[in-house]
Amino acid sequence: MSAPRVGVLALQGDVREHVEALRAVGAEAVLVRRASELESVSALVIPGGESTVMARLARVFGLFVPLQQRIAAGLPVLGTCAGMILLADSILDPAADGEGVPQESLGGLDVAVRRNAFGRQVESFEADLLIAEDPRPVRAVFIRAPRVERAGPGVEVLASVGEHPVAVRQGSLLATAFHPESAGELRFHRALVAQL
Amino acid sequence: MSSTPQNPIDRSFGGTRVKRGMATMLKGGVIMDVVTPEQARIAEDAGAVAVMALERVPADIRAQGGVSRMSDPDMIQGIIDTVSIPVMAKARIGHFVEAQVLQSLGVDYIDESEVLSPADYENHIDKHAFTVPFVCGATNLGEALRRLTEGAAMIRSKGEAGTGDVSNATTHMRKIRSQMGRLTTLSEDELYVAAKELQAPYELVAEVARTGELPVVLFTAGGIATPADAAMMMQLGAQGVFVGSGIFKSGNPAQRAAAIVKATTFYDDPSVIAEVSRGLGEAMVGINVPDIPVPHRLSERGW
Numbered sequence: 057m058s059a060p061r062v063g064v065l066a067l068q069g070d071v072r073e074h075v076e077a078l079r080a081v082g083a084e085a086v087l088v089r090r091a092s093e094l095e096s097v098s099a100l101v102i103p104g105g106e107s108t109v110m111a112r113l114a115r116v117f118g119l120f121v122p123l124q125q126r127i128a129a130g131l132p133v134l135g136t137c138a139g140m141i142l143l144a145d146s147i148l149d150p151a152a153d154g155e156g157v158p159q160e161s162l163g164g165l166d167v168a169v170r171r172n173a174f175g176r177q178v179e180s181f182e183a184d185l186l187i188a189e190d191p192r193p194v195r196a197v198f199i200r201a202p203r204v205e206r207a208g209p210g211v212e213v214l215a216s217v218g219e220h221p222v223a224v225r226q227g228s229l230l231a232t233a234f235h236p237e238s239a240g241e242l243r244f245h246r247a248l249v250a251q252l
Numbered sequence: 253m254s255s256t257p258q259n260p261i262d263r264s265f266g267g268t269r270v271k272r273g274m275a276t277m278l279k280g281g282v283i284m285d286v287v288t289p290e291q292a293r294i295a296e297d298a299g300a301v302a303v304m305a306l307e308r309v310p311a312d313i314r315a316q317g318g319v320s321r322m323s324d325p326d327m328i329q330g331i332i333d334t335v336s337i338p339v340m341a342k343a344r345i346g347h348f349v350e351a352q353v354l355q356s357l358g359v360d361y362i363d364e365s366e367v368l369s370p371a372d373y374e375n376h377i378d379k380h381a382f383t384v385p386f387v388c389g390a391t392n393l394g395e396a397l398r399r400l401t402e403g404a405a406m407i408r409s410k411g412e413a414g415t416g417d418v419s420n421a422t423t424h425m426r427k428i429r430s431q432m433g434r435l436t437t438l439s440e441d442e443l444y445v446a447a448k449e450l451q452a453p454y455e456l457v458a459e460v461a462r463t464g465e466l467p468v469v470l471f472t473a474g475g476i477a478t479p480a481d482a483a484m485m486m487q488l489g490a491q492g493v494f495v496g497s498g499i500f501k502s503g504n505p506a507q508r509a510a511a512i513v514k515a516t517t518f519y520d521d522p523s524v525i526a527e528v529s530r531g532l533g534e535a536m537v538g539i540n541v542p543d544i545p546v547p548h549r550l551s552e553r554g555w
Contacts, residue, residue: 067517068279068280069281070276105280105301106278106302108296113513116514117514151335171336172336176360177274177359177384178265181264182267182269182270185261197269198270199277238269
């Protein structure tokens, strides 16, 4: 069996770290900057970075609607940090542009997220995090991280900090507020590829 | 849901992974110098991945002369309050109290910058002593590795700030990359002398020799004024771009900023770079680096 082709949205962010994680779990990693590249993949990672920048570039380069269509059609997606924000149906404190238009998300995940929910960079942290149904903690790196403040009934919470979910799953979508790719943590990438 | 573990967790702040990780999230992006909240808003709208808050852009620092220092906290605060993207600010080389002030203001990254007047002609800031991460400039690999030893979590090639002349940016990026490439060709017993020549710790030199890369993100800076400049620096191996005077000293800052962002993402696609370069209006006027007397070159600051 040939390796599954998994895209990494490569508009901006820690793309290479995700490429390395995908290769480590046996997938073929493909950079996705254009709609044609999106068509060729059977799963996608939306990396860490700036959600405002990724949303804007996706819109400008004609990737936004194709991404929404693939997600709606059941494309398996892993989003980390900015990726979680882009997958969320609702952003509680969106950035607004000069005309007051709030930043967009792709949606698909029935959650409301708050950006930079843990504070600025000096409040960024790492910690061992317990996740559902796994005795081994995740070394979780939170960098100006978001968190989930409201989750719909179909959303499975995999991990929380205090009362706020920071890792969730709904159907084929998986999202973390932290960066598994920054600490050599492969379980989330493995779970993505296992769907294929 | 009841199976979800609660996490009253033990948080570790300001570790290497958190500091260096912050810079990896900026990769492929453009960090723009801004001097007012209005400019910060324009930069964020145009797709900046972060803004650098400062009182005068390098071109004005160069034109006006005098001692150049950390910006007014009110001005930095105003920018922090305006945008949702990360805010960086500059401290003078060696000025650890300016850095303490910037950290207390909540800036997301400190640039210990040669663009400001150095406060110490021997020592850089001990950056390990801070929770906030630092970016530092470098003209060559040895300088980059010395900054990492002091705790920098991100490196930018220096170029020559405030000129709009990309030639020193290319020189410094090529130098750093070729020195890294050379290290990968050396045998292990040659790395000791390489470390001596680079004036950098052996362990870091050996790490670069193994990977061919810095252990931190490498951006470019100093003279980038056009989308093509940004794309060339990316093709030369930069992982992202600082644009200082090049945006807000140009004829149409919003359009130029957006164009440089697009060219940085599609740095390897000339058709995109051509498209975004159309009708941008005037670039910043600029100064040719060879016309600047060597003692007045900012990249000579730092050691």
